Amino acid sequence: MGLLLSLWRLDPLAIAACIATAVVLVARRTELGPRSILLGSAVVVLVAALASPIGSLAEGYLFSAHMLQHLLLVLVVPPLALLGWPARRGERPAQTARRRLHPLVPWLLGVGAMWLWHEPKLCDAASSSPAVHRVQELSLLAMGTAFWWPVLAPRAGAPLSPLAGILYLFTACVACTLLGIVITFSPVEVCSVFAHPVDRLGVMPLVRDGWGLSPEKDQQVGGLLMWVPACLVYGVGIMGQLARLFAEHDVARQEEPS
Amino acid sequence: MKEPRGAYSWVATVDHKRIGVLYLLTSLFFFVVGGLEALVMRLQLARPNATLVGPDTFNQLFTMHGTTMIFLVVMPALVGFGNYFVPLMIGARDMAFPRLNAMSYWLLPFGGLLLHFSLVAGGAPSAGWFAYAPLTETPFSSTPGTDYWVLALLVLGIGSVSTAINFIATILTLRAPGMSMGRVPLFVWMTFITSILVVLALPVLNAAIVMLLVDRQLDAHFFLASGGGNAVLWQHFFWTFGHPEVYILALPAFGMISEIIPVFSRKPIFGYEFVAASTVAIAILSFGVWAHHMFAVGLGHTADVFFAAGSMLIAVPTGVKIFNWIATMWGGSIHFKTAMLFATAFLVEFVVGGLSGITFAAAPIDWQMTDTYYVVAHFHYVAFGGTAFALLGATYYWFPKMSGRRLSERLGKWNFWLMVVGFNTTFFVQHFLGILGMPRRVFTYPNLPMWGTLNLVSTCGAVMMGIASLLLVVNIGWSLRRGKRAGDNPWNAWTLEWATTSPPPHDNFRQVPPILGRRPLWDILNQAPGSSAAAKAPRPERSFDKGAVAVWTFVASEAGFFLILIAAYVFFNQFGARPAGPSAAGVLDVHKTGAFTICLLTSSFTLWVAEKNLHRKQPRAAAVWLALTLILGGIFIIGQGNEYIGLYQRGIGVATNLFATTFFTLTGFHGLHVTVGLFALALALGLAVSRDFSARAPSLLRAIGIYWHFVDVVWIAVFAIVYLWGIHS
Numbered sequence: 001m002g003l004l005l006s007l008w009r010l011d012p013l014a015i016a017a018c019i020a021t022a023v024v025l026v027a028r029r030t031e032l033g034p035r036s037i038l039l040g041s042a043v044v045v046l047v048a049a050l051a052s053p054i055g056s057l058a059e060g061y062l063f064s065a066h067m068l069q070h071l072l073l074v075l076v077v078p079p080l081a082l083l084g085w086p087a088r089r090g091e092r093p094a095q096t097a098r099r100r101l102h103p104l105v106p107w108l109l110g111v112g113a114m115w116l117w118h119e120p121k122l123c124d125a126a127s128s129s130p131a132v133h134r135v136q137e138l139s140l141l142a143m144g145t146a147f148w149w150p151v152l153a154p155r156a157g158a159p160l161s162p163l164a165g166i167l168y169l170f171t172a173c174v175a176c177t178l179l180g181i182v183i184t185f186s187p188v189e190v191c192s193v194f195a196h197p198v199d200r201l202g203v204m205p206l207v208r209d210g211w212g213l214s215p216e217k218d219q220q221v222g223g224l225l226m227w228v229p230a231c232l233v234y235g236v237g238i239m240g241q242l243a244r245l246f247a248e249h250d251v252a253r254q255e256e257p258s
Numbered sequence: 259m260k261e262p263r264g265a266y267s268w269v270a271t272v273d274h275k276r277i278g279v280l281y282l283l284t285s286l287f288f289f290v291v292g293g294l295e296a297l298v299m300r301l302q303l304a305r306p307n308a309t310l311v312g313p314d315t316f317n318q319l320f321t322m323h324g325t326t327m328i329f330l331v332v333m334p335a336l337v338g339f340g341n342y343f344v345p346l347m348i349g350a351r352d353m354a355f356p357r358l359n360a361m362s363y364w365l366l367p368f369g370g371l372l373l374h375f376s377l378v379a380g381g382a383p384s385a386g387w388f389a390y391a392p393l394t395e396t397p398f399s400s401t402p403g404t405d406y407w408v409l410a411l412l413v414l415g416i417g418s419v420s421t422a423i424n425f426i427a428t429i430l431t432l433r434a435p436g437m438s439m440g441r442v443p444l445f446v447w448m449t450f451i452t453s454i455l456v457v458l459a460l461p462v463l464n465a466a467i468v469m470l471l472v473d474r475q476l477d478a479h480f481f482l483a484s485g486g487g488n489a490v491l492w493q494h495f496f497w498t499f500g501h502p503e504v505y506i507l508a509l510p511a512f513g514m515i516s517e518i519i520p521v522f523s524r525k526p527i528f529g530y531e532f533v534a535a536s537t538v539a540i541a542i543l544s545f546g547v548w549a550h551h552m553f554a555v556g557l558g559h560t561a562d563v564f565f566a567a568g569s570m571l572i573a574v575p576t577g578v579k580i581f582n583w584i585a586t587m588w589g590g591s592i593h594f595k596t597a598m599l600f601a602t603a604f605l606v607e608f609v610v611g612g613l614s615g616i617t618f619a620a621a622p623i624d625w626q627m628t629d630t631y632y633v634v635a636h637f638h639y640v641a642f643g644g645t646a647f648a649l650l651g652a653t654y655y656w657f658p659k660m661s662g663r664r665l666s667e668r669l670g671k672w673n674f675w676l677m678v679v680g681f682n683t684t685f686f687v688q689h690f691l692g693i694l695g696m697p698r699r700v701f702t703y704p705n706l707p708m709w710g711t712l713n714l715v716s717t718c719g720a721v722m723m724g725i726a727s728l729l730l731v732v733n734i735g736w737s738l739r740r741g742k743r744a745g746d747n748p749w750n751a752w753t754l755e756w757a758t759t760s761p762p763p764h765d766n767f768r769q770v771p772p773i774l775g776r777r778p779l780w781d782i783l784n785q786a787p788g789s790s791a792a793a794k795a796p797r798p799e800r801s802f803d804k805g806a807v808a809v810w811t812f813v814a815s816e817a818g819f820f821l822i823l824i825a826a827y828v829f830f831n832q833f834g835a836r837p838a839g840p841s842a843a844g845v846l847d848v849h850k851t852g853a854f855t856i857c858l859l860t861s862s863f864t865l866w867v868a869e870k871n872l873h874r875k876q877p878r879a880a881a882v883w884l885a886l887t888l889i890l891g892g893i894f895i896i897g898q899g900n901e902y903i904g905l906y907q908r909g910i911g912v913a914t915n916l917f918a919t920t921f922f923t924l925t926g927f928h929g930l931h932v933t934v935g936l937f938a939l940a941l942a943l944g945l946a947v948s949r950d951f952s953a954r955a956p957s958l959l960r961a962i963g964i965y966w967h968f969v970d971v972v973w974i975a976v977f978a979i980v981y982l983w984g985i986h987s
Binding site for chain 1: 439440531534535539540542545564565567572821828
């Protein structure tokens, strides 16, 4: 346990995110409410992904920790932050005059976030070099935000209609599941770095013997994380789109006869 | 429009109501066939060491029983009710594509005939409804039964997918004004979601059985370990289809229950949104948990844990539905007509089946119970106690609308009680038999303590169910002639199908009533005079073009098909030990094929230009570009043919090794699709040259265009994986 505690670290990106959020909350004089709680939880998850043992182990020790970090950065932090972003006081709903990007672009960014960084060479580079790893983290956050923007844009009137939003999320879920399946059943290592970690932190005995995670099992857990729980996140998103669909049609609700 | 009469008018009909009735009658016929098969099995199992039928006949019986009940009874019955009532419920005059609808129906008797033709062609299939490899491979099943099974399922699968496309297009494009997706009856919602599942899941089965056919007919080894194949791969493919299939069989039944319970409780459904949304959740989860059918295969602890958790999650949205139905009944004034009795029994039996299902989600219990009668009990509680009871309830509920007469309530009550008691007698004891260790799919058993008694009880129950089914047939026959006249709305229900006559006229509605909410008929009764209907209608939804919806849905299903073929290629060539013998790196010429690839991709561009020209009313230029597209596509096909000939000359055929098998299957099916596309393009060109190319041409060409671009996109994937990745890695 003590060993795990020692894996917490001061991560500049996490600290920056905390400060930035605090500044935004103060500057916009946000009251404590569902929105600020969502934004707060986005920061908590971000800190967990970067500064907790998940973050330390993701850098070349455990593929499954890397996958968890990856999924948190793409699928959890951006939607929470978008949902919780405080509205500027007196802000009007954005007019739809500006030409919008075709939703295929953010879709490709979101799916690309999953596939691109699991290309073996890129994956190895990100897991062995701290600099590349930082680039990976930032790009995942950016691509995740781009992906969730069309369905969760913090301004009124998200561009995608609910049915289109469902299609958008469902197809992304399929693409993500496919990668999960490939990683789970692949007999080849996706990132060879994780097969032979350089154990500077001295955690590998705990991981290999204490947790019983062999490299093969580790990769399997990673693949399954992407396959099953990731799909649930998209599923929750789809439920949100359905809620929008029904809310739109509830306007004309009739008195029920008894 | 006058209703045509006579037997031929039924054969030639494209009316969704008649096609619905045809589906239901066909389903009833096969229900009798499949039921008799089950009765023979139960009679054989009534006593230990019985010899009524031998082991081989018994294997054929349970295989045919399972296949018949799933593909020829339950799916057609659900489609039949959907066909009849979805257009009525949304205020449409017919399905989106009436002729496609007729084709889908006629594929059903044709598929059924193919399946049963095996009986005279050397023996019915005998490897179980999930046809596990390698048992289904030629060395172990030498009769042509399995081949007929494959062909029948292909035919039925094509029919199911085309119906599903039709349903999706109908529901998305033909809703009456005011009938938004937030207002359609829940049966329509369920049919919509089921259709999406069919479009995505059936192609997986089609791809898998095509591979099985290649194995059997062309001596390949997809699933045969002796040639490097993998039998577990069959299980993955089959259950990728098979688990969503469970929901394909269950969701429309949920929809029927969601119509029946509110009407006979005199209360609106509790939590409409939750019933609809939980269905979507079930549909999504259903694709992610197929491996729980394979706990006993040995996927490893890690995988088991995830799939056990995922499977248990399905209990949440399903439970939400059960609570919604109970809450609907709560405090209502419940009228226990036969339809409502069946709906209530559905709730009880489905919960029992659901609970035994959750026990299976725990891998260790599954290891203990797998392939025992506990499994048989579980899925019969879901499929019969769930789906079939809902179907029976729906029959009693909707028969008055279809025939103009009510089914006899007195016979109905007898039918219900015999069925419920018979069903539970048959299947509840099978839980105990399973726990005692009796394996399923054995033609007889030794005289162990309790086994004989429990089996005898089960057989007695099956006989009761047989009598109950007979009563249903008698009731239908009697009520068609002598039943009480129904009137337009015998149950005082509120969905649109009750707003027209019973049976409805050919065009369904003289005038579709205004739709102001989820219960249009109640709204009409309760509408305050003078209130403005327009003010309350929601803003109109974006309307879709039915042709575009159909083509995109078709493309989605084709994508599923190719995905499985690609998965098989990647699995055998890129993962682990590569097959000995020829390989992509050894025999493929990436430059030559690259040149042909450029031709194919260019053809996408030329077709796009042709479309643009047609759009700008320049049919002549469009025809030229169309011809160019045809030539480029033709060059690609010639190139592929040339490549094939080269490979054959080097002695490489489908059966050479797994590289050759997967390569020829994948590229062959792609080539087939290109060829089909070429025919479609030639047809469009012919129209362009021969006559006025303006009226229907743009939408026709756009449909062909979407298909053609899709085929090109598939080729990009195939080229990247087979030629680029395969050669350089």
